[in-house]
Every structure is written in structure tokens, then in C-alpha cells.
Amino acid sequence: MSKRSSYQIKEKILLSVKEKPATYAALERKVNTGYRTVKLNCQELEHFGQIKIETIKEHPSNHHLSYLVHITDKGIDTIKKKK
DSSP states (O other), X not given: OOOOOHHHHHHHHHHHHHHSOEEHHHHXXXXXXXXXXXXXXXXXXXXXXXXXXXXXXXXXXXXXXXXXXXXXXXXXXXXXXXX
């Protein structure tokens, strides 16, 4: 199996958070890649206005610092253009 491109990972992240906001850990499972890869790609998507990353100081389920990823209107437009 060949390595997925950064573009493919970003696309899967956008499609995943289009359904509903997700944490890095949830995206790790949905996108089937590592935490660091998810985090770095999300930071890049946020830089370009595709998503918004919300910091949760205490996640309700595990009481740890967590990040919730929301898609923006610009991110939704990007997905629509892809189709």
C-alpha cells in the first residue's frame, strides 16, 4: 500500500468534520492515521481558514485537554468544488 498524500489526509479530515465536529482522537480513527499527522494537517487547514480548532480545557469524557475541530464555510465550499 502506498503512502497517502497530505492532500488526501486533509480531504478526509474535511469530509469527516463536515458530518459533525470531531476531536483529534476521533479524527485519528476516522482518517486512519497518527495523532501527530492529524494535528499538523488540522493546523495547516486552520491556517488557510478551512477549519476552526476549539480548545477544550477539560474534555467531558476523560477530563484532559482536548481539541474539537469544526469545518468553516470556506471548508464546505472547498468540498463542494471537489465534487
